[in-house]
Every structure is written in structure tokens, then in C-alpha cells.
Amino acid sequence: MQTVLYKFIFGGLFIFVAWKGIDGILINIYHGELTRYDIGEFEEVEIHSERNLEISNGIPLKGNSIFYQPDRGGDIDVIYPIISSAQYDKLVQKKPINIKVFVRLDKQSPYCAEDGGCIPDAGEPIRGLVKSGFENLDFEDFKMIESELINIDKNCILIKLNEKPLIWYWNFLMLLVGMIFSITILKSFFKKASNLKEYWEKITEKDLVNK
Structure with missing residues (x-):
């Protein structure tokens, strides 16, 4: 057997x-070829088919990250959402927002789960490949960060940061x-x-x- x-x-x-x-x-x-978008422009399009992206002017929501630790005591994988300044202003005003872009960082220090230090600053361009199939997260995995003010777009994407073809x-x-x-x-x-x-x-x- x-x-x-x-x-x-x-x-x-x-x-x-x-x-x-x-x-x-x-x-x-x-x-x-790399396809470039401003995050505000990207949020306006319902469905994207591009797989090799650069998204600029995104604001990371560090407090709404997902952390995975494949090996106990080892490095962690981080998944965090980015939004446009327009969406961020709505969130500050306690208005609901829609998240369309998630970014994945692998093999980061466990301290990142405490201070978010490994997550790029606001406005820093995000370049990488959009994950699909076996490597993508299930929609239900993204939904764990939903709240009264945060909704997950049904066509959200997951970008592996700095991954090239x-x-x-x-x-x-x-x-x-x-x-x-x-x-x-x-x-x-x-x-x-x-x-x-x-x-x-x-x-x-x-x-x-x-x-």
C-alpha cells in the first residue's frame, strides 16, 4: 500500500x-512583455488577462495581511492587499472599499508579521507575475480579511513580487x-x-x- x-x-x-x-x-x-498600470486605472477594469504586470502608486494595507509559516520557527510567506489613494481615502472615511490586487512575498523574516517591515512602502512599483491554477489562492482564502469595510473583488489577482518569466x-x-x-x-x-x-x-x- x-x-x-x-x-x-x-x-x-x-x-x-x-x-x-x-x-x-x-x-x-x-x-x-511587461504591462504597466496605475493602480487606480487597474481597479477600474473588471477582468484582467495580463500575467506580467507592473502596478504603480499602490498603497499596501499592512494590517490586513495574510501570513503563512511553512516550517515552524522558519521564514514566513506574506500576502497583502494594495489599493489606490481613492480607495484609501474612502477607507479613512469609514466607507466600504473593494480590493482587487494582492501581492505575495515569500521567505520573509517572522518579524514581518509583527511590524510589516518587509512590505514595500506606499507608491513603490509592484512588478511580478500573476499566479494562476495550482499556485493561486482559492477565493475563500482571500475572504478571511473581509470585514464591513473591506470587500474582496471576485476577479482579484495575486502577484508574486519580483518574479519574472x-x-x-x-x-x-x-x-x-x-x-x-x-x-x-x-x-x-x-x-x-x-x-x-x-x-x-x-x-x-x-x-x-x-x-
């Missing part, structure tokens, strides 16, 4: 690697390696067998009969 578990784990890992390769190639083809051949290599190994593992689940006992032995390399 342990062999089956390992196959699922490594199969999932290589499928993820293949997906990363495909996603990277799509970014190379369609989003190789990989060169196309690295993406192609990830796709190739991921596909080869994931297909190899997948084929092991469909080995020909004349009965259940033989099939079990082929995929787990263990005898079905209790010892």
Missing part, C-alpha cells in the same frame, strides 16, 4: 512540474520531464493482469495474501 501512496505523491509532483512548464510557455508566448527552454524542459515521469507512473496503474490479485501485485509489488 505504501508503494501506491508513493506513486500518487510522485505522480502528483510530476503533473505539477508539467503544468508549470505549460503555464510558463503560455506566459512566454502571450505575456512576455523563465526562459522558454526551461519551461519546455519542465514540461518534458513532468510528462515523461507522470505518464510512466500513470502506466504502472494500468499493467495487464488476469485477476485482482495479480493487478495488486503489479502496482504495489506486494502479495495480496495476508502473511
Whole structure:
């Protein structure tokens, strides 16, 4: 049974690697050039398809950040929202606002959770890639910071700060390696067998009969 578990784990890992390769190639083809927006202009558009962005004049809401610590006592990952000055003024006036942009910072000092020191200052340009698929957060994860005054736009995006597109051949290599190994593992689940006992032995390399 342990062999089956390992196959699922490594199969999932290589499928993820293949997906990363495909996603990277799509970014190379369609989003190789950096697209620039002012945060106020960006908030006015309902849906954005760009993946390689620079957003300027954003104001970070440090007190509404999300912190993840993959390893206890280690570095933390930080996700925080940015808004325009118009939205910020509304918030100061106790009027509800709509958040459309989140920024992700990985491997920051745990002290950032206390003072927000790792979060860029207001107005500093945000450059990076928009996350999608397996790497994006679920909408429900963003909703944890909602309140009476803060609403999360249903088309909000998550930008990985300072991440740039990989060169196309690295993406192609990830796709190739991921596909080869994931297909190899997948084929092991469909080995020909004349009965259940033989099939079990082929995929787990263990005898079905209790010892």
C-alpha cells in the first residue's frame, strides 16, 4: 500500500512540474512583455488577462495581511492587499472599499508579521507575475480579511513580487520531464493482469495474501 501512496505523491509532483512548464510557455508566448498600470486605472477594469504586470502608486494595507509559516520557527510567506489613494481615502472615511490586487512575498523574516517591515512602502512599483491554477489562492482564502469595510473583488489577482518569466527552454524542459515521469507512473496503474490479485501485485509489488 505504501508503494501506491508513493506513486500518487510522485505522480502528483510530476503533473505539477508539467503544468508549470505549460503555464510558463503560455506566459512566454502571450505575456512576455511587461504591462504597466496605475493602480487606480487597474481597479477600474473588471477582468484582467495580463500575467506580467507592473502596478504603480499602490498603497499596501499592512494590517490586513495574510501570513503563512511553512516550517515552524522558519521564514514566513506574506500576502497583502494594495489599493489606490481613492480607495484609501474612502477607507479613512469609514466607507466600504473593494480590493482587487494582492501581492505575495515569500521567505520573509517572522518579524514581518509583527511590524510589516518587509512590505514595500506606499507608491513603490509592484512588478511580478500573476499566479494562476495550482499556485493561486482559492477565493475563500482571500475572504478571511473581509470585514464591513473591506470587500474582496471576485476577479482579484495575486502577484508574486519580483518574479519574472523563465526562459522558454526551461519551461519546455519542465514540461518534458513532468510528462515523461507522470505518464510512466500513470502506466504502472494500468499493467495487464488476469485477476485482482495479480493487478495488486503489479502496482504495489506486494502479495495480496495476508502473511
